[in-house]
Amino acid sequence: MSQTVARTVAMTVNGRAVSVTVDDPAMPLLYALRNDLGLTGPHYGCGLGQCGACTVHVDGAAMRSCLLPVGELAGKQVTTLEGLGTPDRPHPVQAAFIAEQAVQCGYCANGMIMESAAFLARTPKPSEAQVREALANNICRCGTQPRVVRAVLRAASQA
């Protein structure tokens, strides 16, 4: 067991400068967000990059925070679900998820919304097939997929 030395990582999270002190820089960003910064929008689903529950934006790109060593985040801009929009100023994808009631347990919703928001930023007018392809690596076990597709298309049509 290698002894580790505490180290501080400075980054910007939801527009705020923060620093996190960790004894293992290999710790995934997900744990820093949830446990050190109190941002519980991203969830642990698999820790393997397979499900999408932990998705955040890093410098605008959707990334799986369960796989990102926090030590590599120094100087990066991180956005979580909490920073994407608020009830007063919802992101169009968040508003569309409410309008389409595209949530059941909602454990996957973080990943669905964060992945879709990043996708729509690249592809503002997608086809339904493109939406399905963009979310092909996001799992939902409750069966919200039909509504999620509708919500993303709704957000695209209103952006």
Place this chain on the structure above:
Amino acid sequence: MDGMALSRRGLIQAGGGLVIAFAAAGPKPAAAWTEKPVALEQVDSFLAIGADGRITVYVGKVDLGTGVRTGFAQIAAEELEVPLDRVAVVEGDTALTPDQGPTYGSLSIQIGGVQLRQAAATARAALVAEAARRVGLPAEALRAESGAVVAPDGRRLAYAELVGGKAFSLAVDPGATIKPPEQRRIVGRPVPRVDIPDKVFGRFRYVHDLKVPGMLHGRAVRPPAMGATAEAVDEASVAGIPGIVKVVHEKGFVGVVAETEWAAIRAQQALKVRWSAWAGLPDQAKLWEHVRATPVGQRQVTSEKGDPAAAIQGAARRLSASYDFAIHTHGSMGPSCAVAEFKDGRLTSWSASQATHNLRKQLAMMLGLPVEQVRCIYLEGAGCYGRNGHEDAAADAALLARAVGRPVRVQWMRAEEHGWDPKGPPTLIDLRAGLDAQGKVVGWESEAYIPKGAGGNVDLVAADLAGLPKESLLSPGNIVHNLAQPYALPAVRTVCHRLETTPFRPSWIRTPGRMQNTYANEAFLDELAAAAGADPIEYRLSVLDDPRGREVLERVARLANWQTRPSPRRDQTGEVLRGRGVTYVKYELVRTYVAGVAEVEVNRRSGDIRVTRFFCAHDCGQVINPDAVKAQIEGNVVSTVSRTLLEELTFDRSTVTSLDWAGYRTIAFPQVPEIVIELIDRPADRPWGAGEPAAAVVPSAVSNAVFDATGVRLRSVPFTPAKVRAALQGA
């Protein structure tokens, strides 16, 4: 006047002269750890009206992501005549909510909601009676409206003023009048779910997000072979990880506790344990031989009429087939999680358990505590679709918290969730039938090979591994339902061989037994229809008397633009063949009616099946929230298409090997069918469940559609490309 029983007639007769005592606080039962009344017969058990006029509803049934919380709020708001946003719902807290039974079997609205509705109707009548007394008018002259009782002259007595902050101390009146359909404003409407905004903005608090002061993080270290015990634990192997608090070891139960979650995870991975050898699982390649060879504890005849054996023997045509259905995992998106805290010898356990009242008993038994020293509180987790690992995580957390004397949070890792949640047991069903010269069924026999047991408690992994007290029951759910036939056949015998053992700790997964039994019945019936040269829907209608059953079949035929003709089609060339298949179910033969039509494309070269569209006609009686019912149907269809085409637990002789989403494949967005739903609402009838029934019709609808497309019959779930190719080659 504690707990006085008010009947509706009593109220009307007494009119303005009736006095209701609103006690300052309800009586506290001595034995149980309760903070308020929880008895099923008391109004206060179900609802309270605060001094601010806000309503709190207490229910023992829990949401689990289904949206039923919103349904409860609708039911209470409707009967109490208050705006929906004035109602808050408290779920599954053994100290606060009545024990309405586990949240399973599509019973939350049917049982839990109806109990709540009766309590709310009783409360409304009591509020009107109290207002009548105060204004000196007969109760019939007053009406409840928007959180107040209104007199004909316009005087308003707010609920807060009538009862706010005090208990009703009133028994639920089984005769209290429910609002008639034409007066309903909230029930029956697609009101938006109360939890969705918070979930969409990252503000919802799941059990996974709970932090209690002084909380540590724990992880269990599971044996690599499921029945192994830990012979030696090398604590030094994790001593170098900063923040380690304790290594816990009790027989096969090994766990680590640390100051931070990451330290607990690192220790879980790094801890060196010498495990005993164990290889008690059957050979997966010979699973069905193993099931057939398992000792039978009980032969349960679930329906019997006439002499089907003789009828089949003498029939013009005899058919037989065996259907099997793989072992499934719940596969919740969020691995199970719980927090446990001991304080003054009492345990508080927070989890997403679907049965907190039962979990309380299980934890008490495991820990050797009196039940009244344990409080279990539901907090939402990821959807569980049955009894997954929530209760086991609660047991892990309790053992670890007891060992360190501080609150401990445990969240399972992905491999634990896939490996250690209880499994939907393997199901094997043999069927035989005879047809007369006209193709009519003269006899039907089926035999299911399924584990013994019912919907009791599933033993806790930690109790099992640590050798602590447990009930030692098999509890696969009520899996015998729907083997009996909904059709009027002249001679029928359906038998369940209840097996003494099953390879994995069993439990229920969405539509347990009803799905597997309906799949075998409805696919085999389709074989008979094909043998008779009949259209599958007409064949069913020819033996179906139940008018509500006929209605869902007729409606789904119209919805799917069903072309009347026998299967298979035999008119297609090319690589991709298209077909359609139907299935009908009357859930447990006593409630919700569903008919479904699957449309499929089968690639004959690759063996890939794609369900392109799924049509569903659904009658669950009174609909509380049509959009929520639709969401349940969509969830049933998507998850069951996944189970039918892809899902299968894999294992070696020692343990589960499908430990992640790559090993246990599930449906992805591109494969999700278009879903078309027709809801039949019967506002004057009672509400039935919707969380499971539509799932029952999916596997056989797909099997039947594949047969229609290809002429080959799939009888082994999941319908993998390899099985499809093999079937096509054999045809």
